[in-house]
Amino acid sequence: MRDVAIVSFASAPNRRTDLRNEVEILMPVVQEAVARSGIARPFDFTCSGSSDFLQGTPFAFVIALDAAGAWPPIAESHVEMDGAWALYEAWVKIQAGQAETALVYAFGKSSPGDLPEVLATQLDPYLVAPLWPDSVSLAALQARAWLEKTGNSERDLAAIAVRSRRDAKANPNATLSGDFEIAKLLAEPYVAAPLRAHDCSPSCDGAVAVVLAAGDRARGVCKRPAWIRGIDHRIEPHALGMRDLTVSSSTRIAGEKAGVGNGAVDLAELHAPFTHQEAILREALGLGAGVAVNPSGGALTANPMMAAGLARIGEAASRIWDGSARRAIAHATSGPCLQQNLVCVLEGE
Amino acid sequence: MSEIVSEEGGILTAPHVLEYPYRRSVGPVLGRFFTELRAGRIVGLRTQQGRVLAPPQEYDPETGAATGSDFVEIGPGGVVTTWSWVVRPRAKQPLDRPFAWALVKLDGADTAMLHAVDAGDLSRMRTGMRVRPRWRAERVGHIHDIECFEPEPQATADNGLGGERQRAGELAMAEEAQKPVTNIKTPMRLEYRYSAGIATSRFLHGIAQGKILGQRCPSCSKVYVPPRGSCPRCAVATEEEVELSDKGTITTYAIVRVPSESIDVPLPFASVHVLLDGADLPMFSVVQECPLDQIRMGMRVQAVWVPREQLGPTLQSIRYFKPIDEPDVPAEKLQETV
Amino acid sequence: MARLCAVAGIGQTQYSARRDDVSIAGLLREAATRALEDAGMDWPDIEAVVVGKAPDMFEGVMMPELYLADALGCSGKPMLRVHTAGSVGGSTAIVAASLVQAGIHERVLTVSFEKQSESNAMWALTVKTPLQASVVAGAGGYFAPLVRAYMNRSGAPDDTGIRVALKDRRNALKNPYAHLRDPNMSFDTIASSPMLWDPIRLHEACPSSDGACALVLTSERSVRKTKYAPAWIHATSMRSEPTQFAGQEKVNPQSGRDCAKDVYKKAGISDPRKQIDMAEIYVPFSWFEPMWMENLGFAPVGEGWKMTYEGATALDGDMPVNCSGGVLSSNPIGASGMIRFAEAAMQVRGQAGEHQVDGARIALGHAYGGGSQFFSMWIVGSAKP
Ligand SMILES: [Zn+2]
Numbered sequence A: 001m002r003d004v005a006i007v008s009f010a011s012a013p014n015r016r017t018d019l020r021n022e023v024e025i026l027m028p029v030v031q032e033a034v035a036r037s038g039i040a041r042p043f044d045f046t047c048s049g050s051s052d053f054l055q056g057t058p059f060a061f062v063i064a065l066d067a068a069g070a071w072p073p074i075a076e077s078h079v080e081m082d083g084a085w086a087l088y089e090a091w092v093k094i095q096a097g098q099a100e101t102a103l104v105y106a107f108g109k110s111s112p113g114d115l116p117e118v119l120a121t122q123l124d125p126y127l128v129a130p131l132w133p134d135s136v137s138l139a140a141l142q143a144r145a146w147l148e149k150t151g152n153s154e155r156d157l158a159a160i161a162v163r164s165r166r167d168a169k170a171n172p173n174a175t176l177s178g179d180f181e182i183a184k185l186l187a188e189p190y191v192a193a194p195l196r197a198h199d200c201s202p203s204c205d206g207a208v209a210v211v212l213a214a215g216d217r218a219r220g221v222c223k224r225p226a227w228i229r230g231i232d233h234r235i236e237p238h239a240l241g242m243r244d245l246t247v248s249s250s251t252r253i254a255g256e257k258a259g260v261g262n263g264a265v266d267l268a269e270l271h272a273p274f275t276h277q278e279a280i281l282r283e284a285l286g287l288g289a290g291v292a293v294n295p296s297g298g299a300l301t302a303n304p305m306m307a308a309g310l311a312r313i314g315e316a317a318s319r320i321w322d323g324s325a326r327r328a329i330a331h332a333t334s335g336p337c338l339q340q341n342l343v344c345v346l347e348g349e
Numbered sequence B: 001m002s003e004i005v006s007e008e009g010g011i012l013t014a015p016h017v018l019e020y021p022y023r024r025s026v027g028p029v030l031g032r033f034f035t036e037l038r039a040g041r042i043v044g045l046r047t048q049q050g051r052v053l054a055p056p057q058e059y060d061p062e063t064g065a066a067t068g069s070d071f072v073e074i075g076p077g078g079v080v081t082t083w084s085w086v087v088r089p090r091a092k093q094p095l096d097r098p099f100a101w102a103l104v105k106l107d108g109a110d111t112a113m114l115h116a117v118d119a120g121d122l123s124r125m126r127t128g129m130r131v132r133p134r135w136r137a138e139r140v141g142h143i144h145d146i147e148c149f150e151p152e153p154q155a156t157a158d159n160g161l162g163g164e165r166q167r168a169g170e171l172a173m174a175e176e177a178q179k180p181v182t183n184i185k186t187p188m189r190l191e192y193r194y195s196a197g198i199a200t201s202r203f204l205h206g207i208a209q210g211k212i213l214g215q216r217c218p219s220c221s222k223v224y225v226p227p228r229g230s231c232p233r234c235a236v237a238t239e240e241e242v243e244l245s246d247k248g249t250i251t252t253y254a255i256v257r258v259p260s261e262s263i264d265v266p267l268p269f270a271s272v273h274v275l276l277d278g279a280d281l282p283m284f285s286v287v288q289e290c291p292l293d294q295i296r297m298g299m300r301v302q303a304v305w306v307p308r309e310q311l312g313p314t315l316q317s318i319r320y321f322k323p324i325d326e327p328d329v330p331a332e333k334l335q336e337t338v
Numbered sequence C: 001m002a003r004l005c006a007v008a009g010i011g012q013t014q015y016s017a018r019r020d021d022v023s024i025a026g027l028l029r030e031a032a033t034r035a036l037e038d039a040g041m042d043w044p045d046i047e048a049v050v051v052g053k054a055p056d057m058f059e060g061v062m063m064p065e066l067y068l069a070d071a072l073g074c075s076g077k078p079m080l081r082v083h084t085a086g087s088v089g090g091s092t093a094i095v096a097a098s099l100v101q102a103g104i105h106e107r108v109l110t111v112s113f114e115k116q117s118e119s120n121a122m123w124a125l126t127v128k129t130p131l132q133a134s135v136v137a138g139a140g141g142y143f144a145p146l147v148r149a150y151m152n153r154s155g156a157p158d159d160t161g162i163r164v165a166l167k168d169r170r171n172a173l174k175n176p177y178a179h180l181r182d183p184n185m186s187f188d189t190i191a192s193s194p195m196l197w198d199p200i201r202l203h204e205a206c207p208s209s210d211g212a213c214a215l216v217l218t219s220e221r222s223v224r225k226t227k228y229a230p231a232w233i234h235a236t237s238m239r240s241e242p243t244q245f246a247g248q249e250k251v252n253p254q255s256g257r258d259c260a261k262d263v264y265k266k267a268g269i270s271d272p273r274k275q276i277d278m279a280e281i282y283v284p285f286s287w288f289e290p291m292w293m294e295n296l297g298f299a300p301v302g303e304g305w306k307m308t309y310e311g312a313t314a315l316d317g318d319m320p321v322n323c324s325g326g327v328l329s330s331n332p333i334g335a336s337g338m339i340r341f342a343e344a345a346m347q348v349r350g351q352a353g354e355h356q357v358d359g360a361r362i363a364l365g366h367a368y369g370g371g372s373q374f375f376s377m378w379i380v381g382s383a384k385p
Helices: A022-037 A060-068 A083-095 A115-122 A135-150 A154-170 A182-186 A215-221 A249-258 A275-285 A308-321 B027-038 B161-175 B197-208 C024-039 C088-101 C121-125 C138-154 C160-172 C187-191 C254-267 C288-295 C304-309 C333-348
Strands: A004-011 A045-049 A076-079 A101-109 A190-193 A203-214 A226-235 A267-269 A327-334 A340-347 B012-025 B042-046 B071-074 B078-086 B099-106 B113-117 B130-135 B146-151 B183-195 B212-216 B240-244 B247-256 B269-276 B283-287 B300-305 B318-323 C005-012 C048-052 C079-082 C107-115 C195-198 C210-219 C231-240 C278-280 C362-369 C374-381
Touching: A004 A022, A004 A083, A004 A215, A004 A308, A022 A060, A022 A101, A022 A203, A022 B197, A045 A060, A045 A083, A060 A076, A060 A101, A076 A083, A076 C079, A076 C088, A076 C231, A083 A101, A083 A203, A083 A226, A083 A308, A083 A327, A083 A340, A083 C079, A083 C088, A101 A308, A115 A135, A115 B183, A135 A154, A135 A190, A135 A275, A135 B078, A135 B099, A154 A182, A154 A275, A203 A215, A203 A308, A226 A249, A226 A308, A249 A275, A249 A327, A249 A340, A267 A308, A275 A327, A308 A327, A308 A340, B012 B197, B027 B042, B027 B071, B099 B146, B197 B212, B247 C138, B269 C138, C005 C024, C005 C088, C005 C333, C024 C107, C024 C210, C048 C088, C048 C333, C079 C088, C088 C107, C088 C210, C088 C231, C088 C333, C088 C362, C088 C374, C107 C333, C138 C195, C138 C288, C160 C187, C160 C288, C160 C304, C210 C333, C231 C254, C231 C333, C254 C288, C254 C362, C254 C374, C278 C333, C288 C304, C333 C362, C333 C374
Parallel strands: A045 A076, A045 A101, A267 A327, B113 B146, B283 B318, C048 C079, C048 C107, C278 C362
Antiparallel strands: A004 A203, A004 A226, A101 A203, A190 B078, A226 A340, A327 A340, B012 B183, B042 B071, B078 B099, B078 B130, B099 B113, B130 B146, B212 B240, B247 B269, B247 B300, B247 C195, B269 B283, B300 B318, C005 C210, C005 C231, C107 C210, C231 C374, C362 C374
C-alpha cells in the first residue's frame, strides 16, 4: 500500500439557496483547494462526484469541467456518487502507480427541487418509487426501529442536534448553527414522526474540493499530511424490508477493512444526515464516548448533497493538519437509510 | 416568460419541470407479483434457503442467486415492524391526509414490504399492530393496486374481510383469462426552480434590452458569447463585459429534419454555428429567411429580433438569424472556430 | 508498479430496441451471468462491482446502482458507479481494471447498461431547461455540423459515410448480439434513407438500444482455465477537455489525440496502424470513422476517409474497424463504450466467431462522449505485456 495523503481542502459556503450556477459555485472552491495544496496544475488525475437529478438537468458534471482546469486535456473521471467515492477512485489510481497527485471535487444544488421527493427516485423503480416515499419519512422508519430497539428517546436525538449546532458555530460554512435548548426543540412539531426538523439535515447547495498526493509529494507540500491509512466502502441490500435498519452492517465491514480498530481514535466525522444515524454509525464503528464526533457540526448543520461525504474527509483531514487529532475517522453515506457507506482512516505522522 | 423572476443580484430563475411517462418491462418475477396483485392476491417467493421474500425479489439479496419461481400466497394481513408518521403528505403519495409509512411483514413472509397505512391518527399506530390491504377496485397490475394498508379490526380477523376476499376471488376468475402483467407505467414529474446563475443572467438581461453581451477572459483575452462566467481554457472567472454586434458568420451548419424536445422551430430548419463579430467562439442558433440549399459556411448573417416591446430575458428574443448582403468570409479564416 | 490485469470473462446481452422480457436488473444480470460463466466463476468469487451508465434520466432511476446492488450480488461488497457521458462504458472498465492493477481486488465484475426503451432516448439527451443560452437539436444536431466541417476540410467524397455504414451493418450480420441485422441493407438503401440531420442520413446514425455488457477482470493469479485464454490489458488511458472554449479544435479534438498518444506510449506502440491488428471504436454517426482514424493516428489528417474508401477498415482490410457492427448497429448508450472494449478483448482471445479477425493479437478499444471531449481507450493483447 502506497502512502497517500490529503494535503488540501476547500468548501463553498453551504447556503440553503445559492443562486449561482454549479460552475460559479465550484470554481472558487477548486481554485482555493489548488492554491492551498501548493501543487501546480496539471494534476495526474482528476475525479468528481455529482448527480444529474438534483436540479433535473443531465450532464451537470460535463459543464463543471469548466471549473476544474481541463486544458490542456486532463486524465479525468466522474462518479455519479458522493465525492467521497471520487476520492476513493483517485486513491486507487495512485495505488496503481498511475498518478502521484489528484484533484477531487464534488458539488450539488439541492435548492432547485424538493430534495426528499427527488431522492424517492433512488428507490426500487417497480415496487417502491411509484409510491413516492420521501427520504425523511424513510429515515423516520429507521429512527423508530432504532429507538424502540435501544430504548433511547427523542430527547437523546435532540441532544445530538444541540451538540452539532453548537459545534457548527466554529464552522463558517455551516448552513445553520447556534445554541439551542433541548426542551425547546422537543416542543417543535414532527416533520415525520419520530423525527423533527432538528433531527434532519438542512438542504443546501455546495461544493467541496480536496487534493491528494503520494509519499514525498505530500511531505514536500504539507507540514503534517493527513495520511490515508485505510479506506473501504460497502453496500447492503436495497430493499428496506430486507435489512436490519437498526444497525449499519456495511459501515461495520468497511470500518474493519479500513482498520478503524487498529489504534485509538481521536475524532470522527460521520456523514449522518439524521440524528439517529449518528448513533447507529458510532456503534457500527465501535467509537467510544471519548471520541469527538463531528466537531465541524457534521451533516446535521451542512449537508451539500453529493459533496457532504467528501466534506467529512476534508474536515477530518483539517484536524490532522492543525494537530488537534493524531488519528481521525471520516465516513460517507449514500442511498436510503445508510445503504452504502465508506470509511476512511486518517493519521498524522 | 412571465414565469421568469429576477432575484437577488439580478440572477434569473424560472420553473423547470422534468416529466416523463416511464414504461417499465418488469420481467417474470415481478410480472407474477403484479399479475397476482391484479387478481387481489399477494405472493412471496421462497428462496432455496427457505426464506419467503415478500414482495418477491428477482435475486436473493443475501446470496446473489436467482430466486426461481417458488411463489407462495401470503398475507393479505400482516404486522407493522416499524413506521413513520407523515404530517403533510406530498401530492404524489398514496394518501392526501396524514398517514403512516410502514414496513409490513405479511403473514407467511420473512421480509417486510413498504406501503402506506391509513390509520387516521398517529395515536392509532404502533409497532406490532396488524394491518390488511385496502384493495383498489380497478386493478391493473401495479403496486398501486393496493391503495394502502389499514388497521385490521380487532375482534375477529374475518370481520369484513370475507367479502373483500370473495370480491377479489371473483375478479381473479374473470381475469384469469387475461395475459400476465409484463409492463407497468411509472410516470415521473419533478418540479424545480432553475437558476441561470450570474453570467447567463447578465447575458439574458442584455438580450432583454436588444443587446448581445459577451465576456472577455482576463488571461487569454478571448471573448465568450454566451458568456459562462469563466474561460474553461484558462480556468479563470470572466467578468469584463463586451457588447457584440448581432451580425456574424456561419462557421458550420446542419439541416435538421427530425423533431427535438428542446427546439420549437418548424422542420426542417438550419441549425448553425454563428461566430458573432468580435467573439472568439461560435454560438449555436437557427437560420431562416433563406432556402436551405443556399446555406453555406462563411455566409454572413444577422439576428432577427422579436419586436422591441416583446423583448425579454430569454433567447427567444432572437427569433433566428437571416442572411445579409455581405461577401462570404473565406473558409481558411474559420478553421479555428467550428 | 501496477499488477497485470486480465480480461477473463466477457458477457453481452442481446441488443434490441426494446428488451420487453426483462427488468432493468434482469438486463444487467444477463450480461453479468454470461461474463461469470465465461470466466469460470460464480457470484461469490467476485470481490467488487463497478457499474457504468449514461444519464439516469434514461430510466428515471437516480443512482440505479443502489437498486441494482442485489441483482449484482453486492451485499457486503464494494460497489462503484461511473458516469462520464458516452465514454462511460470504457471509463467504467478502466476504473474496474485499476482496482486489480492497484492490488486492491483479485476479481472484479464490471457491468454497463442502458435500457433506453423505458423512456425515449431523445428526452434525456435534450432536456429542455429554461433560461437556455444555447440552442442544440439533440446529439445528431450537435454532431452534424462537425461532420460537415470535416467533409469540408478533408474534401472526402460525399459517399464515405454511406460506405462506413454499409461496412458496419454488414459486419453486424456476423454478430449474433447486434441490434440492427438487415441482410438487405445495401448502398442504395443507405443512400436513399432520409436525411435526419443533413449531412447525416437515417442509416448513417446509430439506433437506440436496450442492452448491457459485462467483464470479469482479474489479477494474473486469479485467471482460471476456461475455453478461451484471457486478454491482457497492455495499457489504459482517459482524457477530458472542456465542452467549448475559444480556439478549440472540435473536429479533431486534442483530448482524443492525447489519449491515443498516451495509450500507445504505455503499450509500447510506435506505429499504430502496423502494430494494432484491429480496433473497435465509438462511431455513432458513420462519418466519425474517418474522423477518428485521423484522431487516433491511423491516417494523416485529412486522409482518414481514404482508409474507408480503400477498404482498409473492412473485416479483411489491413486495419479492421468495428468488426462487431459497432455503435452503428447496437447502441445502448451507457454500455456502448464497454462493448467496444469487450469486442477488442474478444478478438485477441479468438472469441469473436464469424467476425473474428484472423490472428488478431493486439486490439484497441475506444470510446468517446460529451461534445467529443471525453475519451477512454485500452489496448489489449493475447500475450502478456
Ligand atoms: Zn482564457
